[in-house]
Amino acid sequence: MAVEVKTKLSKNLLRMKFMQRGLDAQTKKQLEEEEKKIISEEHWYLDLPDLKEKESFIIEERSFMPCEDLLYGRMSFKGFNPEIEKLMIQMNSKCKEEEIEVDDKMEADVSDEEMARRYETLVGTIGKKFLRKRDQRVLQDEDEDGNSNTRPSKKAKKKFLKPQD
Amino acid sequence: MAAMVAAEGSVGRVVLPGDVLLLPGHPEDDGERLRLGTAAAPRGRLLCGPGLRRCAAGLLVTKCGLLRHRPAGGGGAAAAGGGAYWVDSQQKRYVPVKGDHVIGIVTAKAGDVFKLDVGGSEQASLSYLAFEGATKRNRPNVQVGDLIYGQFLVANKDMEPEMVCIDSSGRSSGMGIIGQDGFLFKVSLGLIRKLLAPKCEIIQELSQLYPFELVLGMNGRIWVKAKTVQQTLIIVNILEACEYMTAEQRKQALAKLSGN
Numbered sequence: 001m002a003v004e005v006k007t008k009l010s011k012n013l014l015r016m017k018f019m020q021r022g023l024d025a026q027t028k029k030q031l032e033e034e035e036k037k038i039i040s041e042e043h044w045y046l047d048l049p050d051l052k053e054k055e056s057f058i059i060e061e062r063s064f065m066p067c068e069d070l071l072y073g074r075m076s077f078k079g080f081n082p083e084i085e086k087l088m089i090q091m092n093s094k095c096k097e098e099e100i101e102v103d104d105k106m107e108a109d110v111s112d113e114e115m116a117r118r119y120e121t122l123v124g125t126i127g128k129k130f131l132r133k134r135d136q137r138v139l140q141d142e143d144e145d146g147n148s149n150t151r152p153s154k155k156a157k158k159k160f161l162k163p164q165d
Numbered sequence: 166m167a168a169m170v171a172a173e174g175s176v177g178r179v180v181l182p183g184d185v186l187l188l189p190g191h192p193e194d195d196g197e198r199l200r201l202g203t204a205a206a207p208r209g210r211l212l213c214g215p216g217l218r219r220c221a222a223g224l225l226v227t228k229c230g231l232l233r234h235r236p237a238g239g240g241g242a243a244a245a246g247g248g249a250y251w252v253d254s255q256q257k258r259y260v261p262v263k264g265d266h267v268i269g270i271v272t273a274k275a276g277d278v279f280k281l282d283v284g285g286s287e288q289a290s291l292s293y294l295a296f297e298g299a300t301k302r303n304r305p306n307v308q309v310g311d312l313i314y315g316q317f318l319v320a321n322k323d324m325e326p327e328m329v330c331i332d333s334s335g336r337s338s339g340m341g342i343i344g345q346d347g348f349l350f351k352v353s354l355g356l357i358r359k360l361l362a363p364k365c366e367i368i369q370e371l372s373q374l375y376p377f378e379l380v381l382g383m384n385g386r387i388w389v390k391a392k393t394v395q396q397t398l399i400i401v402n403i404l405e406a407c408e409y410m411t412a413e414q415r416k417q418a419l420a421k422l423s424g425n
Contacts, residue, residue, distance in 0.1 A: 058224070060213045063262045064383075067214040067235065067251045070361040073266045073383070074314065074339045075368070078376030080391075087339045 172224060172250060176234040180252060186217075186224040186232075214251025215262075230254030255355045259284045259384035261320035268343070268382030269328060271311045279307055281315075284351075284384040287325055291315065295329035297337035305342070312343040312388060314380055343380055347390035348397050354385050356408045367407050370419055371400060 013019060015035070020028060064070065072091035076084035110118075128136065172186040180186075188211070213219055216228035226232075230252040237248040259267075261283060269281030269289060279291045291313065296305040307313070319327040330340040360368055361381055371377075377391035377400055387404060391397040399422060407415055 058211045058213045058219045060217075060219055061249075062215050063264050064215060064251070064358055065264060066212060067233070067249045068358060068361075069363055070358065071363060072339070073361065073381040074379075075381070076376075076378045077372035080376040080378045084339065084378065091338065 169222065172232075173234070175232050176250075178232060179229070180226045180232045181229050182227050184226040185220065185222050186226065186250070188223045212249035212251075214249055216252025216254055217250060224250060226252060228252050228254045253355075255353060257351075257353045257385065259354060261285045261289065261317055261326040262383075263317050263320045265320070265383040266314065266316045266340070267328075267384040268349070268380060268386040268388060269313045269315065269384075270349075271307055271309050271313060274307070274309060279313075281313060281328060283326070283328075284386065285326065289317070289326040289328045291328045291330070295331055296341060297331050297335070307342060312347075312349060313341065314343055314382065315340050343388055344390075347378070347388050348401055349386060349388045350401055350405065351385050352387060352405060353408065354383070356404075357381055357383060357385060357387070359408075360404075366412065367404075367415065370415070371403065374400075374419065374423060 009019075015031065020031070023031075061067070072088060074084050075088060076082075079085065169185045169187060172188050175184075175186065213224055214233075216226065216230060218225045218227055231254075233251050233253050235249045261267075267283050269283045269291070271279050272282050272288060273280040277293055279293065280288045281291055283289050293299060293304050293307070294301075295315075299305050313328075313330065315328040315330040316332075317326055318329045319325075330337060332338050332340075359365065368379075375391060375396050377389060377396065379390075379400075380388040382388075387401075389397055389400050389404070391400060403415075403418065406418075410418070
């Protein structure tokens, strides 16, 4: 009967994920901290004092475009190439954004007055939909009183006209 | 014996390589003038344009020409932070710069890459995928000898320049193969910049003549196309000659033409 010595598992094996699932949270934390320590100690750094970075106000630029605000290189005049003319307006307006801000107010398709009129009638028609039956009958009577003038003409229209031979 | 002068004083004057321009706010070596309070805070970022380099005391001039300055905040919302200084020099030889729009001539097709001649010391490369709507199956129809309008993606002295025909959002915005016909010719770089200036009289006057199309490349190349060959050649001659004509001579020439 030999006392079996437990096979010693290596440190790396113990560090693997599947070996750590059974551990408590505390032991896991300890292991993590140990690992971090090892990594930070192995990390090389220069033992020099920090150099103060000079604040640079100056940007070096080798192109003329930002200096002189040059226009876009493709141009077309008097409608020779309509696509390029559209492009010209688009590209050159990117530089001059101020002019665009002025034209922000778009022309409305429907004028304000017409909108107000439409809304008036709209509120009425949709409101009727949600009325109870009693109120609907009241409304109908009101309508009939109002349209009494047009009634005779309507009745006349509804009568059947016999075709003459 | 490099001259050390204040930057603001020499705006509009000729500067030579080796001159050092002192900026306000930089302490001088002897520490006499230390005007940091007034200038440092409101200046923001200063743009050091072509022909100038940053050095310990201020800006070092590397090209000969006229010193130009654009004040801070000028030109509306588009101006970046602080002002800009640059040297306005004249040359015919183009050096590729990142972001420049140029006209290139296709010289070779090497597999997936086109080689373009842009007038620099090396040929630029252009990948076939750098066109709008190009995929591996849908290749752009580019032949040797075609003209391409594109911009530089990579352009420095250590690497071969690379061009693309799309912008950062993937749209072509006018770049790509320039169409059939038309006339390509070369002018000096200074004239191109003059023509591309925001309110250029030459372009405005020419646009009154006849309908035509114009592509200006920053490498000194201009492509013109008009309805007839004669009109195209007239425009070409005017553009070539207007570099050395005064405004009156130009107006006289145009008046003669519009009279004809």
